[in-house]
Amino acid sequence: MRNFHIGVTVAVLWAASSQGVLAQDQAKEGEAIFKRTCAVCHTTEPGKNKIGPSLAGIVGSKSAEVPGFSFSDAMKKAGLTWDEATLDKYITDPKAVVPGNKMIFAGLKKPEERAAVIDYLKTQG
Ligand code: HEC
Incomplete structure:
Protein backbone atom coordinates (compact mmCIF):
# COMPACT_ATOMS: atom_id res chain seq x y z
CA MET A 1 0.00 0.00 0.00
CA ARG A 2 2.79 2.37 0.93
CA ASN A 3 4.63 1.64 -2.30
CA PHE A 4 1.45 2.23 -4.22
CA HIS A 5 1.17 5.76 -2.77
CA ILE A 6 4.76 6.56 -3.60
CA GLY A 7 4.20 5.32 -7.13
CA VAL A 8 1.17 7.55 -7.56
CA THR A 9 3.01 10.58 -6.16
CA VAL A 10 5.92 10.02 -8.52
CA ALA A 11 3.57 9.64 -11.48
CA VAL A 12 1.73 12.87 -10.60
CA LEU A 13 4.98 14.80 -10.14
CA TRP A 14 6.32 13.45 -13.39
CA ALA A 15 3.16 14.47 -15.27
CA ALA A 16 3.23 17.96 -13.74
CA SER A 17 6.88 18.59 -14.54
CA SER A 18 6.68 17.28 -18.09
CA GLN A 19 3.72 19.59 -18.73
CA GLY A 20 5.78 22.49 -17.43
CA VAL A 21 8.54 21.62 -19.87
CA LEU A 22 6.04 21.42 -22.71
CA ALA A 23 4.66 24.88 -21.89
CA GLN A 24 8.20 26.29 -21.82
CA ASP A 25 9.06 24.68 -25.15
CA GLN A 26 5.87 26.06 -26.62
CA ALA A 27 6.68 29.59 -25.40
CA LYS A 28 10.14 29.31 -27.00
CA GLU A 29 8.62 28.14 -30.24
CA GLY A 30 6.17 31.04 -29.93
CA GLU A 31 9.02 33.51 -29.53
CA ALA A 32 10.52 32.31 -32.82
CA ILE A 33 7.16 32.64 -34.57
CA PHE A 34 6.64 36.08 -33.00
CA SER A 70 -2.74 55.95 -32.21
CA PHE A 71 -5.34 53.21 -32.68
CA SER A 72 -7.81 53.15 -35.56
CA ASP A 73 -11.40 54.16 -34.81
CA ALA A 74 -12.38 50.56 -35.50
CA MET A 75 -10.06 49.26 -32.76
CA LYS A 76 -11.10 52.04 -30.36
CA LYS A 77 -14.72 50.97 -30.73
CA ALA A 78 -14.05 47.22 -30.62
CA GLY A 79 -14.34 46.94 -26.81
CA LEU A 80 -12.54 43.59 -26.65
CA THR A 81 -10.61 41.91 -23.87
CA TRP A 82 -7.55 40.14 -25.20
CA ASP A 83 -8.12 36.83 -23.46
CA GLU A 84 -6.63 33.77 -25.11
CA ALA A 85 -9.75 32.90 -27.12
CA THR A 86 -10.16 36.45 -28.50
CA LEU A 87 -6.45 36.74 -29.33
CA ASP A 88 -6.64 33.40 -31.08
CA LYS A 89 -9.52 34.59 -33.27
CA TYR A 90 -7.90 37.97 -33.95
CA ILE A 91 -4.56 36.60 -35.13
CA THR A 92 -6.36 34.01 -37.27
CA ASP A 93 -8.01 36.79 -39.26
CA PRO A 94 -7.66 40.33 -37.85
CA LYS A 95 -10.05 42.01 -40.27
CA ALA A 96 -12.82 39.49 -39.60
CA VAL A 97 -12.70 40.16 -35.84
CA VAL A 98 -12.27 43.96 -36.05
CA PRO A 99 -13.43 45.11 -39.49
CA GLY A 100 -11.62 48.28 -40.56
CA ASN A 101 -8.72 47.88 -38.09
CA LYS A 102 -5.29 48.82 -39.38
CA MET A 103 -3.30 45.69 -38.60
CA ILE A 104 -2.45 44.53 -42.10
CA PHE A 105 -1.78 40.89 -41.39
CA ALA A 106 -3.15 37.93 -43.32
CA GLY A 107 -3.37 35.76 -40.21
CA LEU A 108 -1.64 32.76 -38.70
CA LYS A 109 -3.60 29.81 -40.02
CA LYS A 110 -2.03 27.01 -37.98
CA PRO A 111 -3.71 26.58 -34.56
CA GLU A 112 -0.50 25.26 -32.99
CA GLU A 113 1.41 28.37 -34.15
CA ARG A 114 -1.24 30.66 -32.70
CA ALA A 115 -1.21 28.74 -29.41
CA ALA A 116 2.58 29.01 -29.26
CA VAL A 117 2.57 32.79 -29.91
CA ILE A 118 -0.11 33.31 -27.25
CA ASP A 119 1.89 31.20 -24.76
CA TYR A 120 4.91 33.38 -25.52
CA LEU A 121 2.89 36.60 -25.08
CA LYS A 122 1.71 35.32 -21.68
CA THR A 123 5.34 35.29 -20.56
CA GLN A 124 5.80 38.94 -21.66
CA GLY A 125 4.17 40.68 -18.69
C1 HEC B 1 2.11 44.80 -40.67
C2 HEC B 1 2.21 45.14 -39.27
C3 HEC B 1 1.65 44.16 -38.24
C4 HEC B 1 1.91 42.80 -38.10
C5 HEC B 1 2.77 41.91 -38.99
C6 HEC B 1 1.19 42.38 -36.91
N1 HEC B 1 0.52 43.45 -36.36
FE1 HEC B 1 -0.64 43.41 -34.69
N2 HEC B 1 -1.17 45.37 -34.98
C7 HEC B 1 -0.69 46.19 -35.99
C8 HEC B 1 -1.34 47.47 -35.94
C9 HEC B 1 -1.09 48.66 -36.87
C10 HEC B 1 -2.26 47.39 -34.86
C11 HEC B 1 -3.25 48.48 -34.42
C12 HEC B 1 -4.59 48.18 -35.08
C13 HEC B 1 -5.59 49.32 -35.05
O1 HEC B 1 -5.43 50.30 -34.30
O2 HEC B 1 -6.56 49.22 -35.82
C14 HEC B 1 -2.12 46.06 -34.29
C15 HEC B 1 -2.83 45.61 -33.18
C16 HEC B 1 -2.63 44.38 -32.57
C17 HEC B 1 -3.29 43.96 -31.37
C18 HEC B 1 -4.29 44.78 -30.55
C19 HEC B 1 -3.51 45.61 -29.55
C20 HEC B 1 -4.36 46.42 -28.60
O3 HEC B 1 -3.76 47.03 -27.70
O4 HEC B 1 -5.59 46.46 -28.69
C21 HEC B 1 -2.82 42.71 -31.09
C22 HEC B 1 -3.22 41.85 -29.90
C23 HEC B 1 -1.87 42.36 -32.11
N3 HEC B 1 -1.79 43.40 -33.00
C24 HEC B 1 -1.18 41.16 -32.15
C25 HEC B 1 -0.36 40.77 -33.21
C26 HEC B 1 0.31 39.49 -33.29
C27 HEC B 1 0.30 38.44 -32.19
C28 HEC B 1 0.97 39.45 -34.48
C29 HEC B 1 1.76 38.29 -35.09
C30 HEC B 1 1.04 37.03 -35.16
C31 HEC B 1 0.73 40.73 -35.15
N4 HEC B 1 -0.08 41.49 -34.34
C32 HEC B 1 1.23 41.09 -36.39
C33 HEC B 1 0.28 45.83 -36.93
C34 HEC B 1 0.76 44.54 -37.15
Whole structure:
Protein backbone atom coordinates (compact mmCIF):
# COMPACT_ATOMS: atom_id res chain seq x y z
CA MET A 1 0.00 0.00 0.00
CA ARG A 2 2.79 2.37 0.93
CA ASN A 3 4.63 1.64 -2.30
CA PHE A 4 1.45 2.23 -4.22
CA HIS A 5 1.17 5.76 -2.77
CA ILE A 6 4.76 6.56 -3.60
CA GLY A 7 4.20 5.32 -7.13
CA VAL A 8 1.17 7.55 -7.56
CA THR A 9 3.01 10.58 -6.16
CA VAL A 10 5.92 10.02 -8.52
CA ALA A 11 3.57 9.64 -11.48
CA VAL A 12 1.73 12.87 -10.60
CA LEU A 13 4.98 14.80 -10.14
CA TRP A 14 6.32 13.45 -13.39
CA ALA A 15 3.16 14.47 -15.27
CA ALA A 16 3.23 17.96 -13.74
CA SER A 17 6.88 18.59 -14.54
CA SER A 18 6.68 17.28 -18.09
CA GLN A 19 3.72 19.59 -18.73
CA GLY A 20 5.78 22.49 -17.43
CA VAL A 21 8.54 21.62 -19.87
CA LEU A 22 6.04 21.42 -22.71
CA ALA A 23 4.66 24.88 -21.89
CA GLN A 24 8.20 26.29 -21.82
CA ASP A 25 9.06 24.68 -25.15
CA GLN A 26 5.87 26.06 -26.62
CA ALA A 27 6.68 29.59 -25.40
CA LYS A 28 10.14 29.31 -27.00
CA GLU A 29 8.62 28.14 -30.24
CA GLY A 30 6.17 31.04 -29.93
CA GLU A 31 9.02 33.51 -29.53
CA ALA A 32 10.52 32.31 -32.82
CA ILE A 33 7.16 32.64 -34.57
CA PHE A 34 6.64 36.08 -33.00
CA LYS A 35 10.02 37.23 -34.30
CA ARG A 36 9.20 35.92 -37.75
CA THR A 37 5.64 37.15 -38.08
CA CYS A 38 4.82 39.92 -35.59
CA ALA A 39 8.10 41.64 -34.70
CA VAL A 40 8.21 43.72 -37.90
CA CYS A 41 5.38 45.71 -36.35
CA HIS A 42 5.34 44.86 -32.61
CA THR A 43 7.73 44.66 -29.67
CA THR A 44 7.07 43.07 -26.27
CA GLU A 45 8.90 45.89 -24.50
CA PRO A 46 6.62 48.10 -22.41
CA GLY A 47 6.16 51.52 -24.02
CA LYS A 48 7.95 50.64 -27.25
CA ASN A 49 5.42 51.06 -30.05
CA LYS A 50 6.34 50.49 -33.70
CA ILE A 51 3.87 50.26 -36.61
CA GLY A 52 1.74 48.40 -34.08
CA PRO A 53 1.42 48.93 -30.31
CA SER A 54 3.72 47.28 -27.76
CA LEU A 55 2.33 43.87 -26.82
CA ALA A 56 3.84 43.83 -23.32
CA GLY A 57 1.17 42.50 -20.96
CA ILE A 58 -1.37 42.23 -23.76
CA VAL A 59 -2.92 38.92 -22.63
CA GLY A 60 -5.93 39.77 -20.48
CA SER A 61 -5.83 43.51 -21.23
CA LYS A 62 -8.49 45.63 -22.97
CA SER A 63 -8.24 46.54 -26.65
CA ALA A 64 -6.85 49.92 -27.74
CA GLU A 65 -5.46 50.91 -24.32
CA VAL A 66 -1.69 50.88 -25.00
CA PRO A 67 -0.44 54.38 -24.08
CA GLY A 68 1.03 56.54 -26.82
CA PHE A 69 -0.31 54.48 -29.72
CA SER A 70 -2.74 55.95 -32.21
CA PHE A 71 -5.34 53.21 -32.68
CA SER A 72 -7.81 53.15 -35.56
CA ASP A 73 -11.40 54.16 -34.81
CA ALA A 74 -12.38 50.56 -35.50
CA MET A 75 -10.06 49.26 -32.76
CA LYS A 76 -11.10 52.04 -30.36
CA LYS A 77 -14.72 50.97 -30.73
CA ALA A 78 -14.05 47.22 -30.62
CA GLY A 79 -14.34 46.94 -26.81
CA LEU A 80 -12.54 43.59 -26.65
CA THR A 81 -10.61 41.91 -23.87
CA TRP A 82 -7.55 40.14 -25.20
CA ASP A 83 -8.12 36.83 -23.46
CA GLU A 84 -6.63 33.77 -25.11
CA ALA A 85 -9.75 32.90 -27.12
CA THR A 86 -10.16 36.45 -28.50
CA LEU A 87 -6.45 36.74 -29.33
CA ASP A 88 -6.64 33.40 -31.08
CA LYS A 89 -9.52 34.59 -33.27
CA TYR A 90 -7.90 37.97 -33.95
CA ILE A 91 -4.56 36.60 -35.13
CA THR A 92 -6.36 34.01 -37.27
CA ASP A 93 -8.01 36.79 -39.26
CA PRO A 94 -7.66 40.33 -37.85
CA LYS A 95 -10.05 42.01 -40.27
CA ALA A 96 -12.82 39.49 -39.60
CA VAL A 97 -12.70 40.16 -35.84
CA VAL A 98 -12.27 43.96 -36.05
CA PRO A 99 -13.43 45.11 -39.49
CA GLY A 100 -11.62 48.28 -40.56
CA ASN A 101 -8.72 47.88 -38.09
CA LYS A 102 -5.29 48.82 -39.38
CA MET A 103 -3.30 45.69 -38.60
CA ILE A 104 -2.45 44.53 -42.10
CA PHE A 105 -1.78 40.89 -41.39
CA ALA A 106 -3.15 37.93 -43.32
CA GLY A 107 -3.37 35.76 -40.21
CA LEU A 108 -1.64 32.76 -38.70
CA LYS A 109 -3.60 29.81 -40.02
CA LYS A 110 -2.03 27.01 -37.98
CA PRO A 111 -3.71 26.58 -34.56
CA GLU A 112 -0.50 25.26 -32.99
CA GLU A 113 1.41 28.37 -34.15
CA ARG A 114 -1.24 30.66 -32.70
CA ALA A 115 -1.21 28.74 -29.41
CA ALA A 116 2.58 29.01 -29.26
CA VAL A 117 2.57 32.79 -29.91
CA ILE A 118 -0.11 33.31 -27.25
CA ASP A 119 1.89 31.20 -24.76
CA TYR A 120 4.91 33.38 -25.52
CA LEU A 121 2.89 36.60 -25.08
CA LYS A 122 1.71 35.32 -21.68
CA THR A 123 5.34 35.29 -20.56
CA GLN A 124 5.80 38.94 -21.66
CA GLY A 125 4.17 40.68 -18.69
C1 HEC B 1 2.11 44.80 -40.67
C2 HEC B 1 2.21 45.14 -39.27
C3 HEC B 1 1.65 44.16 -38.24
C4 HEC B 1 1.91 42.80 -38.10
C5 HEC B 1 2.77 41.91 -38.99
C6 HEC B 1 1.19 42.38 -36.91
N1 HEC B 1 0.52 43.45 -36.36
FE1 HEC B 1 -0.64 43.41 -34.69
N2 HEC B 1 -1.17 45.37 -34.98
C7 HEC B 1 -0.69 46.19 -35.99
C8 HEC B 1 -1.34 47.47 -35.94
C9 HEC B 1 -1.09 48.66 -36.87
C10 HEC B 1 -2.26 47.39 -34.86
C11 HEC B 1 -3.25 48.48 -34.42
C12 HEC B 1 -4.59 48.18 -35.08
C13 HEC B 1 -5.59 49.32 -35.05
O1 HEC B 1 -5.43 50.30 -34.30
O2 HEC B 1 -6.56 49.22 -35.82
C14 HEC B 1 -2.12 46.06 -34.29
C15 HEC B 1 -2.83 45.61 -33.18
C16 HEC B 1 -2.63 44.38 -32.57
C17 HEC B 1 -3.29 43.96 -31.37
C18 HEC B 1 -4.29 44.78 -30.55
C19 HEC B 1 -3.51 45.61 -29.55
C20 HEC B 1 -4.36 46.42 -28.60
O3 HEC B 1 -3.76 47.03 -27.70
O4 HEC B 1 -5.59 46.46 -28.69
C21 HEC B 1 -2.82 42.71 -31.09
C22 HEC B 1 -3.22 41.85 -29.90
C23 HEC B 1 -1.87 42.36 -32.11
N3 HEC B 1 -1.79 43.40 -33.00
C24 HEC B 1 -1.18 41.16 -32.15
C25 HEC B 1 -0.36 40.77 -33.21
C26 HEC B 1 0.31 39.49 -33.29
C27 HEC B 1 0.30 38.44 -32.19
C28 HEC B 1 0.97 39.45 -34.48
C29 HEC B 1 1.76 38.29 -35.09
C30 HEC B 1 1.04 37.03 -35.16
C31 HEC B 1 0.73 40.73 -35.15
N4 HEC B 1 -0.08 41.49 -34.34
C32 HEC B 1 1.23 41.09 -36.39
C33 HEC B 1 0.28 45.83 -36.93
C34 HEC B 1 0.76 44.54 -37.15
